[in-house]
Amino acid sequence: MTQSADRLTSPAKRNGKSALATLASNHYVLTALSAIAFVALWQIVSMNVPPIILPSPAKVAAAFVELTASGELIRATGQTVWPFAVGLSIAFVIGTSLGLVLGIFRPAARILDPYIFIFWSIPNIAWLPLFIAWFGVGQLTLIVFVFVSAVFPQLLTVEAGAKEADSFLVEVARSLGGTKSEILHIVVLPSALPYIFAGLRIAVGRALVGIIVGQLLIVATGIGYMFQFYGETLSLAKYFAPLIVIAALAVALNRAVNWAEHVLIPWKPRAFT
Amino acid sequence: MPELEFVNVRKSYKSPTGENLLALADFSLKVDGGRFVSVVGPSGCGKTTLLRMAAGLVPWDGGEIRLDGDQLTGPSPKMSMVFQAIGLMPWKSVQSNVALGIQLQAHRRNLTAQETDLVGATLAMVGLKGFEHYYPYQLSGGMQQRVGLARALVRQPEILLMDEPFGALDAQTRAVLQDELLSLWGRVKSTVLFITHDLDEAIYLSDLVVIMGRRPGRIKQVLEVKLPHPRYSYDARAEAGFAHLRSIAWQSIKEEL
């Protein structure tokens, strides 16, 4: 009965690894190596095709610097980020809370689920003319479009998670005297947490598509419009600048979600690291 | 201490093919207040079902379950159940899991200083001092079982329902906890309904050993254990009476295997 906690601390570090193996197992090193390989491949391909098909990395970098210096890229990024952030945030809050409620109150879900599924199944783009008629050509339409793109994956994923709460743990909480709201707090919410993050990952991707498509087709501002403009004028080197911004945004958001998940879900052993 | 009584209780489940599976048929048992009663019987004879009903977790189909003479209507704050499958919250540390026993009994989030001390003392009693901040996945099976035990005991229950609580433990830990349980019971005299597969454990701990037959569960034989308490103060297992009871019980169980 006198087990001591320090017996369970982390296993001793393995010795005898070669320096190369250690270097290769560092994931920053791996990331840098893969980036170098990517740019090198890009350079090789661009030297063998006309610049109208694929501009070289150096040309793209120069265009990126030029667009940043002129302020165009930064302005466009701002115009894109804020309706995106507003639409996604509202979608996250509403999708998560409605998903939890529907996961728990199954009779309500049985009535609402078919409608939700129908809305989710309709291609987003089909809504645009309707939203323009309702909300005009402006920021509001953009926000609504981002919201509609992101809310359904969030809602459906969270609902699935809440539904999956372990009935045995609910029984345990009940045996200890837990009320409905205590059980929601102690069992349902924590078991739905991984699903809340899974939903968010999908919602972020959908919202990004939504904002770009919206700006391209409705308001003619922001990153979306840059794609259209530089695409149509065949200025390919400049076309790549907004692409880089969107890619960076997507990666940064995904990292942020991963990090939040790691911090908020410390109780799970990870099968793959 | 409250008494617990089963009167002609029937319980059936729906099998996967949709048929009725009779788990308990006309089960009657009176657990007098302050007594330690063990139930042994073959796997699948309805022992866990019995406890889940007594804990107010599942309905039954016929008969009555009475707590101190009143019909049982649901989970009671006077009771604690130790589950065979443990049921720790994976997202709560050892300490928080045990604290849950008090929080859900009192319906408040914050513990008083006294209650926090009680959580610490209970963890120390089950030998988990130093593991307060571990998550369940970082514990061995036996350690998890001890957390489940602490969560039940911290409520200072008047009725303790225990479903094979020591089944997953090594022999030494099991012996220590058996004695801890007996000494605790000697002090507070809770009413205990204890399920086990281990005949020696049943005889060592109980006033009454109930032997159940194959499903549908019913009582086959009830043995009274007259060895004096506290049994850890002498070598109760070496008494002639102990061996005698064991051979009677074993004979009876063997017919059900």
Ligand SMILES: Nc1ncnc2c1ncn2[C@@H]1O[C@H](COP(=O)(O)OP(=O)(O)OP(=O)(O)O)[C@@H](O)[C@H]1O
């Ligand atoms: N939720 C359920 N649905 C359907 N059948 C069930 C359910 N729970 C238990 N049963 C059935 O009821 C019978 C009794 O189960 P129970 O868990 O009470 O047995 P037990 O005596 O505790 O067995 P063990 O000693 O193996 O723990 C078994 O045949 C089992 O298949």
Ligand SMILES: [Mg+2]
């Ligand atoms: Mg059982």
